[in-house]
Each structure stands twice: as structure tokens, then as C-alpha cells.
Amino acid sequence: MKIAIDHDKCTACGRCVEVCNINFSEGPDGKPTYEHFMALLRSRRSRREFTEQAVSREHIDALLAAAAQAPNGLNRRNVGYTVITDRKVLSELSLAVGRQTGKFADWLARPAFRALFKLLWGRAYADLEPLVPLLKPMAEETLKGNDMVLYKAPCAILLHTLKHDACGAEDAVYCGANILLAAETLGLGACVIGFLTGPINSGRGLRELARIPPGHKVHTSIIAGHPRFAYSQGLLRPLPETRRV
Numbered sequence: 001m002k003i004a005i006d007h008d009k010c011t012a013c014g015r016c017v018e019v020c021n022i023n024f025s026e027g028p029d030g031k032p033t034y035e036h037f038m039a040l041l042r043s044r045r046s047r048r049e050f051t052e053q054a055v056s057r058e059h060i061d062a063l064l065a066a067a068a069q070a071p072n073g074l075n076r077r078n079v080g081y082t083v084i085t086d087r088k089v090l091s092e093l094s095l096a097v098g099r100q101t102g103k104f105a106d107w108l109a110r111p112a113f114r115a116l117f118k119l120l121w122g123r124a125y126a127d128l129e130p131l132v133p134l135l136k137p138m139a140e141e142t143l144k145g146n147d148m149v150l151y152k153a154p155c156a157i158l159l160h161t162l163k164h165d166a167c168g169a170e171d172a173v174y175c176g177a178n179i180l181l182a183a184e185t186l187g188l189g190a191c192v193i194g195f196l197t198g199p200i201n202s203g204r205g206l207r208e209l210a211r212i213p214p215g216h217k218v219h220t221s222i223i224a225g226h227p228r229f230a231y232s233q234g235l236l237r238p239l240p241e242t243r244r245v
């Protein structure tokens with residue numbers, strides 16, 4: 001059924017999309033309208049609770065097709081994708097990150113190590129500081145089987161490029177953003193997992209486990225699955241603070 005939208009009156013609340021499962025309405029030129037695009041953006045939230053259901057090959061290909069549409073520096077399309085659906089590998093990755101995080105938390109608990117860490121990576125430590133008290137419990141829970149790293153997601157997609165690719169990080173993140181939005185349109189839930197990206201680049205064992213090609217750096221990691229809960233309302237965030245020159 002085609003639904004006519006009065007674009008002058010639409011406030012982009014997103015209810016029509018949520019309640020009636022309406023697909024994107026098209027604007028006059030065949031593209032989704034800004035309002036419907038905003039409804040999609042508002043409905044995208046990080047999902048961390050998944051059903052047991054696997055993500056189908058068709059859905060994975062649809063996510064990758066969305067990623068392939070992203071802009072990329074010099075149009076070289078250099079981003080590599082590693083899709084992991086093997087539950088044993090996913091679980092081993094979580095456990096390995098849990099173990100590493102636990103050790104790191106133990107080191108950070110030592111004043112001399114913390115002082116050295118701050119000296120060498122002061123900025124990184126400042127960003128990490130609110131997380132520090134959570135590292136140990138997160139590691140312990142994960143090692144007990146309550147996966148706080150990949151949340152028992154049935155699928156992880158790692159986006160990587162050659163380590164020294166001049167545009168690698170930006171290319172990968174734009175592709176990843178497309179994956180997050182495409183997941184929402186497919187009824188999948190997704191979440192960026194920085195807790196995997198950092199350790200995978202620093203630990204050889206983890207890289208081998210995930211079969212990251214030699215010389216590549218992972219720029220972003222995304223988990224996906226069928227969400228256990230539906231969020232009933234989208235979120236409208238305020239305009240960001242902006243300098244207008």
C-alpha cells in the first residue's frame with residue numbers, strides 16, 4: 001500500500017515507521033525524504049541483547065552492499081571486511097578480550113604503572129578514566145560466561161585496511177555507519193564494539209583468531225543480530241554545539 005505523507009505537516013516523529021512498520025516513503029524524486037531518513041536515524045540505537053537466531057547470508061550481504069555505497073578516499077575501495085559468524089570464534093574472542101582487559105585492569109590498579117601510563121598516554125587515559133572501575137567487573141563477568149564484550153551476538157563484522165592507508169580509518173568508519181543504518185532497516189540490531197577493535201590490533205593471538213589479513217589494522221568492529229527487544233520510541237538529540245564561521 002502506498003501512503004501519502006503531507007511533508008509540510010510531518011514532524012518526523014517516526015511513529016508511522018515504528019507502529020505500522022511502514023517502509024520508507026519516497027519523496028517526489030524517488031528518494032526517501034529528510035523526515036523519513038531522520039526517522040531511521042532516530043530509531044537506530046545500539047543493541048546489545050540478541051535472540052539465538054543467526055544472521056542470514058542474505059542479511060549479511062545486504063549489510064555489505066550498504067557498506068559498499070559509502071564514500072571513500074580516492075575511490076580505491078580499500079576497506080576489507082571480516083565477517084565472523086562461527087560462535088566458537090566469537091566466544092573465544094570475547095574470552096580473550098576479557099582476559100586481556102582483566103590483566104590491564106590489574107596493571108592499572110598499581111600506582112606506578114598508572115603513573116607511567118598517564119605519562120605516556122595521558123590523553124588516552126583521560127578518556128578511559130570513567131571506564132577504569134568497570135574494566136575488572138566486565139572482564140570477570142565475561143570470563144564467567146556473561147559476555148560483556150560481544151554480548152553473545154551471532155555475527156561480528158570487522159572493517160580493516162592496510163595499516164598505513166592514508167584514508168583507511170575514515171573509509172572504514174563511513175562504511176561502518178552505513179552498516180549500522182542498514183541493519184536498522186532490516187530489523188537487525190547492531191552495535192559498535194570498541195572493546196574489540198583496540199585489543200584485536202594489539203594482540204597477535206586475537207588477530208589470528210579473527211583471521212585479520214597481515215598488515216591490516218581494524219578500524220571499527222560491529223556486532224549484529226536479531227534484537228530481543230523493540231524500542232518503542234526513537235531518540236531526538238539536540239543540535240550539536242557548532243562554530244559557524
Ligand SMILES: Cc1cc2nc3c(=O)[nH]c(=O)nc-3n(C[C@H](O)[C@H](O)[C@H](O)COP(=O)(O)O)c2cc1C
Nearest residue numbers: 044045046047048148149191192193194195196235
Ligand atoms: C567508537 C565506538 C566504540 C564503542 N564501543 C562500544 C563497546 O565496546 N561496547 C558497547 O557496548 N558499546 C560501544 N559503543 C556504543 C556506544 O556506547 C553508543 O553508540 C553510545 O552510547 C550512543 O548510544 P546509541 O548508539 O544507542 O545512540 C561504541 C560506539 C562507538 C562509536
